[in-house]
Amino acid sequence: MGFLDFLVPVVMIAGTVAFMEWFAAWSHEHIMHGWGWGWHKSHHEPHEGGLELNDLYAVVFACFAIGLFYVGSFYWQPLLWIAIGITIYGFLYFFFHDGLVHQRWPFKYIPRKGYLKRVYQAHRLHHAVKGKEGCVSFGFVYAEPVDKLVKKLDNQPKPYDKTAHLDDDERPALH
Known part of the structure; x- marks a missing residue:
């Protein structure tokens, strides 16, 4: 087995993971927040139970893989x-999006600094807008800096929760 027999698969796998982040962000913005909103809407609304209609997107990607x-x-x-x-990306999605951001695992962990905090805050800003229009941050593994996302939200006409990205102890008390 030669070096290329190892290198080509590794490059293809890594390239696919990187492509999937781009594709997931694109499909999240243009499909899930477009004509596919019927399934994705369940993800932007409060619900009971562990599963939501939006999880069918993961099933579709899994069937493709x-x-x-x-x-x-x-x-x-x-x-x-x-x-x-694609499968590695699916695990990354599950860790970052379902686990870290939406706490769909049996324990609660909220990152307080660094990259994980940025991903967490960026996706909370994605959910700061009600409905499918005016949202920011459609990626799942990469997140733009929070200050840039807040500026994008400030520059669009739709109202949003200005405290969405703050830590729980920084948020104003609700009465």
Whole structure:
């Protein structure tokens, strides 16, 4: 086994993970906040229980990856590497979005500094606007700096929760 036999799959897997962040952000903005709002709306509203209609998007991506695993295993191996990259991205999405931001795991952890705090705050700013229009920060693993996102929200006409990105102890008390 030569060096390229190792390098090509690693580059394809890493490239797929990077592409998936771009694709996920694009589809979040243009599909989920567009014609696919029917499923995604459940994610922007309070709900009971662990699952929401929006989770069907993860099922669709998982089915696509499973199909690529099958075709890549039996017919054309590069599709297997792409499937691995999509699956790795799925785990990253689950960790960052479902776990870290929306606390869909059995313990609560809110980051207080660094990159994880920025991701957390950016997605909270995404949810600071009611409805599908006027939202910011559509990525799941990469997040723009919070001050830039706040400026974007300030420059659009729709009202938003100006405390969404603050730590719980920095938020004004609700009466």
